[in-house]
Amino acid sequence: QVQLVESGGGLVQAGGSVRLSCAASGRTFSNTFSNYAMGWFRQAPGKEREFVASIRWSGGSQYYADSVKGRFTISRDNARVYLQMNSLKPEDTAVYYCASRRGTLVEGRPTLWEYWGQGTQVTVFS
Secondary structure, three states, X not given: OOEEEEEOOEEEEOOOOEEEEEEEEOHHHHHHHHXXXXXXXXXXXXXXXXEEEEEEOOOOOEEXXXXXXXXXXXXXXXXXXXXXXOOOOHHHOEEEEEEEEEOOOOOOOHHHOOEEOOOEEEEEEO
16 A cells, blocks of 8 residues: 655745645555656646656656646655646646556556545645
């Protein structure tokens, strides 16, 4: 099992920045973390959950949705994954979820990610 807990959401003005954090834990994860990819997804009201960014624990390779390239940066440190969000827009408003999976980080389908956090709300106002 892998437990994921997000933090760092909130209310921010358009053009501002927010950093989300995801703490990962669990026996399975601790023993085999190098096999895992970590990702961030988001879900706006009335919309499907969509991929935002992902990273491998072992090598740091990253993958981004086109809508956030150049504005968002995913990183990891010890047992945490971060999502630095800059130049925020109102359309970035959503609940942001941390997720993990064994295997490739290049996977945008939410159903193929194994573990999920509870989500953290980010609201961008203009």
